[in-house]
Amino acid sequence: MPRINILYKFSIQLFIITLIVIMAMGIIITNYIISYYFQEIMMRRELKMTADFVQTHAQNWLEPENFLPPFTDDTQAKFSKVFHGIVTIRDVVSLKVYDAGGTIIWSDRRELIGKNFMQNKEYQQAMKGEPVIVLEPIRRVDHAYLAELHTHLLEVYVPITLDAKSKTVSGVLATYKTATSLMGDIKKGKTIIWVVSLGAGLLLYILVFIMFYRGYKKEEIMTNNLYRLNEELSSFNRIAIVLSSSLDINTILHDSMEKTLNVLHKGAGRIFLLDETSNELVLAAHKGLPDDVVSAFKRVKVKEGILKDVIDGKKPLLMPEMEGHYCVKRFMPADINTWACATIPIMSMDKVLGIMEIMCPGGGCNLPMESQELFSAIGHQIGDAVAKCNLFKEIKDMKENLENLVEERTRQVIQMEKLSSIGEIMGEIAHQINNPLVGVLNFAQLALRKIDEGQPIREEVETIEKAGTECKDIIQRLLTFSKKSRFEKSREDINCILNEGIALVERQFNLKGIIVEKKYAEELPKVMIDATLMRQAFFNLINNARQAMPNGGKLTIATSAVSNPSYVRWVEIRISDTGVGIKKENLPKIFTPFFTTKREGEGIGLGVFVVHNIIKRHTGDIHVESEEGGGTTFIIKLPI
Incomplete structure (x- = not known):
């Protein structure tokens, strides 16, 4: 509303100023400029027309003697004939012919003949050979007879020169015309000027108003844009406060x-x-x-x-x-x-x-x-804000995962320490059992030497010796797996190492109905390995296969010597079971430490990881092939 008032006030003020300017300019132009020049132009035209007409007729019909007394009726008739055409012109009210002495020698009003108006300055000027035209109110003595009919007269004084060479002025013709037409023309001209002035003023008003309106609209647009930008900035800040609050x-x-x-x-x-x-x-x-x-x-x-x-x-x-x-x-x-x-x-x-x-x-x-x-x-x-929330959620989840991982790893480390302690205890127990067992075995062997064949007690002692020998072999294997040793490589027969691993779980295989199929290559080249570590690796894989077949199945172990086009040779070991298999999404994580799919208490996920490290330590390679429900195959390659 305030901006509309500004435009309204300006339009009124501009209209008033324009109107004042138009009136001032109209008055000045019409009254002081146009009227003057317009009047002058029309009077000069009138003067020229009258002068040309008078000179032409006078030179054709009059003689110098006609302006000299005596003035007879013939002279009057001649003047009437010559100037009759002027009398019939519109607005001409009277004619006078003066002689050189200022006496009226002819007039359309006979009562004026013989009168002398020597004080008439226009007549005097005309006698000098200069045509004269004046517009003035009726106030002189020689105007008295026209005072009742007119207020202004247009007087034309034309010198009559009959001798072209001497240019002697013989007399003067005075023509009196009413100023009605002239004043009407002047008034009409003033009206036209006023109309033009009003039109020009209106056009000026419109142009100025349009210029102001354009500037006003531009300023309004700029103001609105500024207001909009302020609103947008305020809105942006309000939204920013909301986004930063959570x-x-x-x-x-x-x-x-x-x-x-x-x-x-x-x-x-x-x-x-x-x-x-x-x-x-x-x-x-x-x-x-x-x-x-x-x-x-x-x-x-x-x-x-x-x-x-x-x-x-x-x-x-x-x-x-x-x-x-x-x-x-x-x-x-x-x-x-x-x-x-x-x-x-x-x-x-x-x-x-x-x-x-x-x-x-x-x-x-x-x-x-x-x-x-x-x-x-x-x-x-x-x-x-969304990216910040996502990042915060990721950090929060990462923190929780790290906390869970630390907790799990701590539990696993504790479990490893327990296993390590158990291993040490197992070694100590095996060592403690081994000593008396050796004594039992020695006494059994000594007794067999003293008992003759065929005696009933000999069979029982042989059973004791056989069981003691089996216990001794088991204890020796336990001592082998529990003892700590340096990484010492030697050329070993892979088939023999595999047999030792199978022997440790052979009893469990028999109990669960697991069939072991050996596909060993004959004359397999020996490889440089640490026998203790490799024995542990094979045992872990064989034991995993046993656990994957809780309801029985088949374990196939194959060895072969292979080479590639670059003549690189290695021994390949394939350990395959017909167990539950591994899910596809878990295959990439199978060699990750502490990863396990077993139930709690059945394993901590280090067996395969340890195998992977042992094989890599021997510059070998290991990978796995498996399908869920379709069994698993571990493929190991050891350089020859």
Whole structure:
């Protein structure tokens, strides 16, 4: 309203000033310039016409003697004949012919003949050979007879020169015309001048008003833009406060959605987050939308269209009319014209994280195109907040995972220490058992030497010796696995090392119904290995195979010598079982320390990891092939 008052006041002031200028200029031009020059031009024209007419007729019909007395009736008749044409001219009211002495020798009014007006200055000037024309009110004595009829007279005094060579003035013809036509023409001219002046003034008023209006509108646009920028900055700050108030992504998205709609004075909107894996937009926040719309658009596939254009272009898209928007068509009734909508990319570090849609159900959307930068800034601001929340969640999850990992590793280290202690205890126990067992075995062997064949007690003593020998072999194997040794390589027979590993669990194989098939290559080259470590590696793999076949099965162990085109030779060992197998997603993690698929108490996930390290320490290679429910094969290659 204040700005409208400014324009209204200016238009009135400009009109008054223009009117004053027009009146002043009109008065000056008409009264002091136009009237003067217009009157002069018309009087000169009148003077020239009368002078030419008089001179022509006088020279053709009059003689110098006609201006000398005596003035007879013939002279009067001649003058009447010569100047009769002038008398008939419109506005001519009287004619007078003066002789050189100033006496009227002829007139259309006979009562004036014989009178002398020597004091008439116009007559005196005409006697000098100069035609004279004057416009003046009736006030002189020689005007008395016309006073009742007219107020102003146009008097023309024409010198009559009959001798062209001497140019002697014989007399003067005085013509009296009414000033009615002249004054009418002058008045008409003044009217035209006033009309032109008013038109010019009006045009000037319009031009000045247009110039002012343009400047006013420019200033208004600048003011509105400044006001809009201030509003946008204020809105941006309000949204920034909301985004900085929490690190919970759901809270951030819902609060930013609500605040953005409040800032834009809109009632409906939604925020999608982009799932890059499925290339879908997942509904994360919404407001003002019907329940069926919310349920129908939980996930939106990014296809050709507005959503894809916004994601690919990374710029907000403002649509003056959204009737063609497939999203709008699907949830808005057909009889409602929907004007929408701003589709804003939510971005962080030039990466699109999602989109925000501002909807206007029922029409009436008037989002300004000038606010595109604001929408882009809001999208970046929300995107940065989402990225911050995601980063915080990742750090939080990482912290929890690290805490769980530390707890698990601590438990595993404790378990390893327990196992190490058990190993040491087992070695000590085996050592303690071994001493008396040697005594028992020696006494049994000594007794057999003293007992003759065929005696009943000899069979029992042989049983004692056999059992003692088996116990001694088991204890020796336990001592071999429990003792600590340096890494010492020597050429060993892989087939023998494998047999030793099988022997440790052969009893368990028999109890569970596991068949062992050996496919050893004959004359297999010996390899440089640490026998103790390699024995431990094979035992771990064979024992794992046993545990993978709780209901029985078949264990196949094959060895072979192979080479490649580069003549690199190695021994290949394949240990295959028909057990439960390994899931596909777990295969990449099979050699990771502490990774296990066994139930708690059955293992800590170090067996295969230890095997991997032992094989790599021997510059060998190991990999696994497995299918869930289809068994597992470990393939080991050791350089010859």
